[in-house]
Amino acid sequence: xxxxxxxxxxxxxxxxxxxxxxxxxxxxxxxxxxxxxxxxxxxxxxxxxxxxxxxxxxxxxxxxxxxxxxxxxxxxxxxxxxxxxxxxxxxxxxxxxxxxxxxxxxxxxxxxxxxxxxxxxxxxxxxxxxxxxxxxxxxxxxxxxxxxxxxxxxxxxxxxxxxxxxxxxxxx
Numbered sequence: 001x002x003x004x005x006x007x008x009x010x011x012x013x014x015x016x017x018x019x020x021x022x023x024x025x026x027x028x029x030x031x032x033x034x035x036x037x038x039x040x041x042x043x044x045x046x047x048x049x050x051x052x053x054x055x056x057x058x059x060x061x062x063x064x065x066x067x068x069x070x071x072x073x074x075x076x077x078x079x080x081x082x083x084x085x086x087x088x089x090x091x092x093x094x095x096x097x098x099x100x101x102x103x104x105x106x107x108x109x110x111x112x113x114x115x116x117x118x119x120x121x122x123x124x125x126x127x128x129x130x131x132x133x134x135x136x137x138x139x140x141x142x143x144x145x146x147x148x149x150x151x152x153x154x155x156x157x158x159x160x161x162x163x164x165x166x167x168x169x170x171x172x
Contacts, residue, residue: 003082003086003092003149004148005148006146007141007146007148009051010050010053012046012047012048012049012050012051013053016040016044016045016051016055017040019101020044020045020055020057023055023101026077027077030070031061031070034062034065034070035059035061035108038058039116039120040055040056040057040058040120041056041057041058041104041116041117041119042055043123043134045124046120046124046130048127048130049123049130049133049134050134053100054102055099055100056101056102056104057101057104058104058106058113059103059105060106060108060109060110060113061105064089064105064107066091066105074103077095078095078098079093079094079101079103080093080094080095082094089107089110089111090105090106090112091105093105115163118163119162119166122165122169126169133158133159136158137155140154140155
């Protein structure tokens with residue numbers, strides 16, 4: 001299966017926190033030797049946020065390498081490798097059987113790591129910006145764009161602007 005897929009949006013679900021916690025417990029033994037930290041990211045990690053109903057888990061490793069044993073364990077947990085999926089410095093796995101989950105694997109404290117946490121924390125503490133972002137996502141879907149790659153491309157400018165604001169906020 002390719003990276004592109006039909007997407008949908010959902011109102012916030014309290015169960016997303018529990019899904020993250022349950023999946024983290026399954027993943028911790030897989031990454032025990034190399035993970036520094038796990039984090040719930042993406043719109044499902046922002047209370048009240050409209051989101052694709054896919055829980056995003058960021059895994060920070062000591063070094064960016066997935067060995068054969070780790071890959072086999074992830075496949076056994078029903079993940080499929082998507083490689084970098086267009087983002088150098090990140091390895092992407094996804095699960096689409098049962099609960100939908102994305103794994104974003106990167107080097108802990110890298111720019112990718114820091115930007116994802118900064119973006120999440122900014123939206124968590126700035127509800128007006130979170131609402132504007134949610135509306136931009138709804139508008140994109142309403143315009144007829146309903147595949148992942150086009151949807152992601154369409155909202156990339158909004159994300160870049162919000163990340164710029166988040167960086168300014170973080171300097172305070």
